[in-house]
Amino acid sequence: MVENLIIAKNIAEAVSCKVSCKASCKESSAYLAGGTEINRLNGTVNASTLVSIGRIAELDGMSVVDDPRKGSCATASRFLRIGSMCTFQEIVESNDAPQWLKDASRFMASRTKRNMATIGGNVALMRDDSYLYATLLAAGSLLELVDIEGNTMFRCTRKYMNEHESFKDCLIAAVLVPMNAVVASRRYANTAESHAVLTMGAGIVNGELRLAAALKGTGVFLMPHLSELISNGATEDEVLDAAKNHSGVEVKSDMFGGEAYKRYLLGVTAYDLAKKVLSQGGSR
Amino acid sequence: MRVDCIINGRGRSFDVEPSMKLREMLLLNGNLAVRDSDDAEGFCGSDTVLVDGTPVFSNLVLAGEVQGCEIRTPDGLGDPRHLTVVQQAMIDAGIVQSAYNAPAAALLLTWLLENNPNPTKEDIKDALSGIFIRDAGYEHYYLAVKLAQEKMKDGKYSTTIAPSFRPECEYIGKPMSKIDGAQLVTGDKAFVEDYVPSDACHMVVLRSPHASAYIKSIDTSEAEKVEGVISILTAYNTPDTHYMQAGQGNPEPSPHDRRLFNLKVRHVGDRVAAVIAETLEEAKAACKLIKVEYEVLPAVFTVEEAMAPGAPAVHDGIVEYRAGAPADLDEYNKASKDPREGKVIYQFPLGGDIRHNVAASNKGHIGDVEKAFNESDAVVECTYQTSQIQHTPLETHICFAKMEGQRLVVYASTQVPYHVRRIVGWVTGLPENRIHVIKTRVGGGYGSKQDILIEDLTGYAAFVTGKPVLCHNTREEEFIANSTRHPMRVRVKMSGNKDGQITGIFMEVCANTGPYGNHCLTVPMNSCSKTLPLFKVDNMAYDLKVFYTNTPPAGAYQGYGTPKGTYGLMMAMALLAEKLGIDYKDMVLKNHVEEGYMLEILKGLGEGREGAVVPVGSCGLDEAIRKGCDMIEWGKKEVSSDPDWKIGKGFAMIMQGSGLPGLDHAEAIAKLETDGTIILNSGGADLGTGLDTISAKIVAEVLKVPMDRITVVSGDTDSCAFDTGAYASSGTFFSGNASLEACKKLKDMIIKESAYQMGEDEGDLEIRFPGEVYSKKTGKVLSYYELSHTACSGGGHGQMIAHGTYITTASSVPYGAHFAQVAVNVRTGEIKVQKFYALQDAGTPINPEVALCQMYGAVMKSIGHSLYEDMKLDENGVCMNANMTDYGVPMIWEAPEDFKSVLIDVNDAYGPFGAKSISEIACNGAAPAIGIAIHDACGVWLTSWPMTPEKILKALGKI
Ligand SMILES: Cc1cc2nc3c(=O)[nH]c(=O)nc-3n(C[C@H](O)[C@H](O)[C@H](O)COP(=O)(O)OP(=O)(O)OC[C@H]3O[C@@H](n4cnc5c(N)ncnc54)[C@H](O)[C@@H]3O)c2cc1C
Ligand code: FES
Secondary structure: OOOEEEEOOOHHHHHHHHHHHHHHOOOOEEEEOOOOOOOOOOOOOOOOEEEEOOOOHHHOOEEEEEOOOOOOOOOOOEEEEEEOOOEHHHHHHOOOOOHHHHHHHOOOOOHHHHHHOEHHHHHHHOOOOOOOHHHHHHHOOEEEEEOOOOOEEEEEHHHHHHOHHHHOOOEEEEEEEEOOOOEEEEEEEOOOOOOEEEEEEEEEEOOEEEEEEEEOOOEEEEOHHHHHHHHOOOOHHHHHHHHHHOOOOOOOOEOOEOHHHHHHHHHHHHHHHHHHHHHOOOOO | OEEEEEEOOEEEEEEOOOOOEHHHHHHHOOOOOOOOOOOOOOOOOOOEEEEOOEEEEHHHOEHHHHOOOEEEOHHHOOEOOEOOHHHHHHHHHOOOOOOOOHHHHHHHHHHHHHHOOOOOHHHHHHHHOOOOOOOOOOHHHHHHHHHHHHHHHHOOOOOOOOOOOOOOOOOOOOOOOOOOHHHHHOOOOOOHHHHOOOOOEEEEEEEOOOOOEEEEEEEOHHHHOOOOEEEEEEOOOOOOOOEOOEOOOOOOOOOEOEOOOOOEEOOOOOEEEEEEEOOHHHHHHHHHOOEEEEEEOOOOOOHHHHHOOOOOOOOOOEEEEOOOOOOOHHHHHOOOOOHHHOEEEEOOOOOOEHHHOEEEEEEEEEOOHHHHHHHOOEEEEEEEEEOOEOOOOOOOOEEEEEEEOOEEEEEEOOOOHHHHHHHHHHHHOOOHHHEEEEEOOOOOOOOHHHEOOOHHHHHHHHHHHOOOEEEEOOHHHHHHOOOOEOOEEEEEEEEEOOOOOEEEEEEEEEEEEEOOOOOOOHHHHHHHHOOHHHEOOOEEEEEEEEEEOOOOOOEOOOOOOHHHHHHHHHHHHHHHHHHHOOOHHHHHHHHEOOOOOEOHHHHHOOOOOOOOOOEOOOOOHHHHHHHHHHHHOOOOOOEOOOOOEEEEEEEEEEEOOOOOOOOOOEEEEEEEOOOOOEEEEEOOOOOOOOHHHHHHHHHHHHHOOOHHHEEEEEOEOOOOOOOOOOOOOOHHHHHHHHHHHHHHHHHHHHHHHHHHHHOOOHHHEEEEOOOEEEEOOOOOEEEHHHHHHHHOOOOOOOOOEEEEEEOOOOOOOOEEEEEEEEEEEOOOOOEEEEEEEEEEEOEOOOOHHHHHHHHHHHHHHHHHHHHOOOOOEOOOOOEOOOOHHHHOOOOHHHOOOEEEEEEEOOOOOOOHHHEOOOOHHHHOOHHHHHHHHHHHHHOOOOOEOOOOHHHHHHHOOOO
């Protein structure tokens, strides 16, 4: 039950609200962006204080920037910096956003929801049916984070995924997607509005094939095993076999699909998307 | 916190709680058209508003966030007397039907056209992608946009809205605005929720967490202490009256197998207790404090489990019969051990055997199927399975009841106001004269509001507490505690010869009625009775059993059991055609009935009585099949440029009924008012399907008066006369015929009274537009105004009031054929419906534009059950997807890219102005048409719905 709603005017204020909630230990708090998860029925976020970040100008807009990190595991030299409060619809309509990101943003089929939901909210949630995370991960995207001390840092989506818990108090200020990246994605859901059983992204990061998936019941993960196999020229049957038997990924049968179906989809989609991105300019 | 904002152009200030949603704030401001269909799930879009010019879901926005914003709501567009171009275009296009979220759709289309005056189809799709339309489908939304554009540009429409029928008629068969369109599209007061006073108490139901359990005790002491609690109802303080919730004729074929509260719960979601409190929050809080001790019992969920030897009995109490009890009943009842089981009271024998979970059974035949199977060139046999489907009306079930003196007044969103009155009378013990049921506009029914699912308890609660009581189902309750489509297993055996003649058909139907027997015989019977009469086959037999189980309840759903029987029969026929090496189309054409064919099969389809053999009446089946085959280019193989996608075509012939001859009944009262206008009191229940408009058109046509001088009052049990209600496709045929009868009688009265007043012979008089009597002999004219005024002011014989009743033994059957072209991805299993053509003979479509939208809406629902919708229960009977997103209703992106509804012009001998029913039948064709098309595309037969990618991949051997 929401007891406090604070409308933050800038990042510093937003972060300090979060700090004071944390200090008081009594209240749970969350940043409120588009509200499509926080305010919906059976939403997964429970907080008594909401810090609305909807009016912070620094979190809006898109611009092209250089790689903000000094050299380490560079994925590209130029990035599109997308303010975390950018909505899915703003991305779809943007002249700057790459087509692969527009396509992935359209996975959110409801226009009205796209008008509200933000990229920052979607990344922060990192759900097992995430619209965007697998694609952003496959593209080698970066996150601009502000911790509760107010420090800004840049982390790749892989690190954010692997250490999700440790970043949970951070404000996502922006998502940085590499310019000129070769990326493709696919989503499988019962209807366009249903939660996806699988959303997969494929990209070429630092010259290497990168496959990432958000799989219902499993979560978001990278698939280095399949990426390597495909990069080494495996046939479709070999890829399907590998997906079927790969014990590195725990796959559960649930109402979204049986284990065999999910593993098959992982294999066939990995093969198809890899073929697509590799044919578009990546190398094995 | 303080919020200053602008709402529909006017500055407003509010003090809001941090948790308050924008929708709540708007309701406080009186913007009632900002509705909610899914408890803030963010799916249906009924709550759409514009914030600073952008469409958002107001349930997902906190009120505190709109400080300084400009908000537009649907009720800010135009009022019923000043419609905007978009609102008028929506009505004219026929899409304002049950219309619960039509105002939200109007807002979205307005926004679209303001920002993009020339939108493409994709733009319109995009704009509507956040709104769930269940009644009319999405197809005529494109038309509405086109009409609005034309009106804005040229001041008039140039596009033909729908075809016109019966040139000799002025109103019948012509597209014209639905008479309640303005009220609905503007979001004016229309639905139950709009009539609830702010001091109404709220009722919340505590529901069973177990699929089967005895209640050992209920402790309400802590709950009673919660402030505001008025009463808590349980099995211990409510009447021991057994009844059932199906709104059908009386005595109805459903067993009386439940009480308001039972001491045995029979499904997850079954009623345990109900708290009536001053506020919703108090009622919810008290519910949580009720302590219930259960003795959990084993449960059965499928017909296979229910029929297994030694299966636990869902009902194991005393069985009684109101008529026709078997001789060994006392012996049978000795097996009942626990009084908490209650009773099952059959009104007459239904072939039930509750100890073995059989709620009802029936069988019948003509000819000798076994002989036919033995002597034919080929025999096929296959079993088809269908899943549990929810109607998902945009307006969830809602009822408001209050005492007015000694009378109980019930505001209900129902298809059957008179059955509501009867059943509320049973549970309260009140006679019918002390119950007044007011049917408001219904925000979607589709059969689910044919059952008296909450009115019984709400009426009882208001009666015992003396308080005004509101009960409004959550969306989850709609799934777990309402009625659903019966899951069925249909085994079909069919034989035929090389010349394409089908020689024998056998159907074994096992239906799952869930814990209670609402419609347990009638709905499953339709899987045979509305399918077998399509065939000109001499040997046909069926064997039907309906089982009690512990799933959420089943009941009536548009089409009743017919979609399932049609799925089995058409798929089996396609299989047989394949086996015989014959084109499926040729086989269909050789075996379908035509006008005049004597339907011997009806003998065995009388639900216990011997049915009358009658010939096929008006029948557009052949034309529908041939025309549809031409449209879809039957026989031409389509090839996709992407080799993974395989394309196939399929179709199914379909039929339904137009009410139940010999059972249904309708009445109407037509009154000439003192100023010459006319009020028609129709017992019929308009669910948004345009029945009131049909009645008005009948008045206008017969009495030659303009539509604006006619008012139709319907579904009010005080002012209207008895009607069995809107189900079994009876509305147009029965209620329409009653209106016609009343009008004809009123016309006779008008002529008689005019002859008296004018001093002329009746034979010399005729009535003519715009409501006057003309003497062919003298040329004298008497307006209805003068006539009625004189009649009611001492100079005549008093007000002219005519009463029309309609009953019949005639059966007017609508026919049709539905065609699908699908693409199947053989690598991923994905299925796309590329084309869907629905061709139907509805007799004279009185409201053609509304009829087309009824067809689009019904087809969308049936595409839903064919491909996506499925209530999934876990091993304990808990529905895992009791929400819109996970359940999987189709929305605009699932609509076929090329989608056409076509009305086959046939004039029926019995329907009013030749009309037959239109919408139920439209639910029957999609599953077999798509199933056959999938086979044509990729060679696999999918024998269970929903037909999913996973099933495709399994059938293709990929997983
Ligand atoms: C019907 C429906 C279906 C949905 N289905 C899906 C689905 O299939 N897949 C899916 O991924 N999502 C789904 N969602 C959830 C949601 O719409 C999206 O994930 C959306 O992108 C969330 O963004 P938001 O801005 O609305 O987040 P909010 O609801 O505002 O916030 C969500 C979470 O993210 C945090 N957060 C938001 N912004 C930031 C930030 N800048 N920095 C740090 N933390 C932040 C919040 O504190 C909160 O914990 C669905 C929602 C609805 C209503
Ligand atoms: S949240 Fe939109 S209709 Fe419920």
